[in-house]
Amino acid sequence: MKRYVCIHGHFYQPPRENPWTGRVDLQPTAAPFPDWNHRITAECYGPNTRAAILARDGSVAERLNNLAYISFDFGPTLLRWLEAEHPRVHDDIVLADRMAVERTGHGCAMAQAYHHAILPLCSPRDRRTEVRWGIADFWRRFQRAPGGMWLPETAVSTSTLEILAEEGITFTLLAPRQAAQVRGIDAEDAQPWQPAGDLDCSRPYQVALPSGRTIVVFFYDGPTSQGVAFEGLLHDGAGFARRLIQAGRPGGLVSIATDGESYGHHHRHGEMALAFALKRLLAEPEVELTHYAAYLAEHPPSWEARLIEPSSWSCAHGVGRWSENCGCAIDPARSLKQTWRAPLRAALSWLRDRLDAHFVEHCGERDPWSLRDAWHEVGPIEDERLLSLLQMQNARLMMFTSCGWFFDDPGGLETVQILRYAWRALDLYEQTGGEAPLRDEFLDRLEGLRSREAATARELVATRVESARRG
Numbered sequence: 001m002k003r004y005v006c007i008h009g010h011f012y013q014p015p016r017e018n019p020w021t022g023r024v025d026l027q028p029t030a031a032p033f034p035d036w037n038h039r040i041t042a043e044c045y046g047p048n049t050r051a052a053i054l055a056r057d058g059s060v061a062e063r064l065n066n067l068a069y070i071s072f073d074f075g076p077t078l079l080r081w082l083e084a085e086h087p088r089v090h091d092d093i094v095l096a097d098r099m100a101v102e103r104t105g106h107g108c109a110m111a112q113a114y115h116h117a118i119l120p121l122c123s124p125r126d127r128r129t130e131v132r133w134g135i136a137d138f139w140r141r142f143q144r145a146p147g148g149m150w151l152p153e154t155a156v157s158t159s160t161l162e163i164l165a166e167e168g169i170t171f172t173l174l175a176p177r178q179a180a181q182v183r184g185i186d187a188e189d190a191q192p193w194q195p196a197g198d199l200d201c202s203r204p205y206q207v208a209l210p211s212g213r214t215i216v217v218f219f220y221d222g223p224t225s226q227g228v229a230f231e232g233l234l235h236d237g238a239g240f241a242r243r244l245i246q247a248g249r250p251g252g253l254v255s256i257a258t259d260g261e262s263y264g265h266h267h268r269h270g271e272m273a274l275a276f277a278l279k280r281l282l283a284e285p286e287v288e289l290t291h292y293a294a295y296l297a298e299h300p301p302s303w304e305a306r307l308i309e310p311s312s313w314s315c316a317h318g319v320g321r322w323s324e325n326c327g328c329a330i331d332p333a334r335s336l337k338q339t340w341r342a343p344l345r346a347a348l349s350w351l352r353d354r355l356d357a358h359f360v361e362h363c364g365e366r367d368p369w370s371l372r373d374a375w376h377e378v379g380p381i382e383d384e385r386l387l388s389l390l391q392m393q394n395a396r397l398m399m400f401t402s403c404g405w406f407f408d409d410p411g412g413l414e415t416v417q418i419l420r421y422a423w424r425a426l427d428l429y430e431q432t433g434g435e436a437p438l439r440d441e442f443l444d445r446l447e448g449l450r451s452r453e454a455a456t457a458r459e460l461v462a463t464r465v466e467s468a469r470r471g
């Protein structure tokens, strides 16, 4: 009996473009590179498309496009940047998916919801748009329908899975602690539900949805994934391969998931350890190096799961990290000091509703929401006013990028970035005839927000948002 191994990389960077110029401003902390996007491309995205495997004498014996042998998802906003700035890397990412089709009969790329928003916290309309734009972007690049979709921060809820299933997505990937209960479904009579407890991650699970649809969930192997992300498993490619084989059982799947940036950015030369491990696994007769779509085609689920919801992979309190003072923090000394998270979400949601009312009013006879959902599928838009309205919608969807809530200090780059999207959306609102003054009330609603340097939202806007707006 073979052992199946699947390594998933979630590749994503917070958007860093100045919303007015479309260019990434200089980021001195990324020196000697102009900004973090360029630096991480040089350390991770590029090297993973041609990772060196060394001979005994230290010379390069071979180069491997690692992405063709793993499962991966790339943020659409990151791929858009790569396409413009590093087209060779972008094209090799697309090529990797084709190589996987040749090797396994199935592509190894998964789609991602478009703006990396926490889908369970989105309005139902935004949830649908994020999923549809993610699928449309995937089609444009990979020239096929995506089977799987990565949920940002693996944040899941029933309503999120319903939209995925409705839009034709067949599977997603979650953390093992997101499972609540499981039971076998291959017998005549359904078996009783049992607590997920020490979850068996070596098989796929079906999740039944209220609509009658179903979707498949894979749960990654927690300890082995942890080993890659935090315990130095990438110091030694041979040891990495051995650990993956040992973690499994004959006939079962071992799958791990981490940020893709582990391979080269978080761990220097991690892409070389990955390439070495992939070659080892490919040469191992009892091991099949696979990815989720290929595995699922041969192993339909014979178990069913119920999920803990809402839940995610990086907050132990459901999705509190992106909506409340839940206790999650990068710096433990700052735990329970994130009182700014709730008012930030509330203020942005208030602004969303005002901008949406304007959008609906000015779309004329057209159905505003199908217009927005299909924006990525239609050609260039001639009507300048309509284009501005859609750009306003894009900026206001960008306001909900999860990174704005993730870190401890609202004065950090990521939170300032989502305030910039809010300001950009407000510009477009005013340019398209929006007359009600919204900026002051928006800032009033952020009254309680203070950065670590005690800057208020008004001060952050005056110093770091207006400056970006002036270019």
Ligand SMILES: [Zn+2]
Pocket: 314, 315, 316, 317, 318, 320, 321, 326, 327, 328
């Ligand atoms: Zn939390």
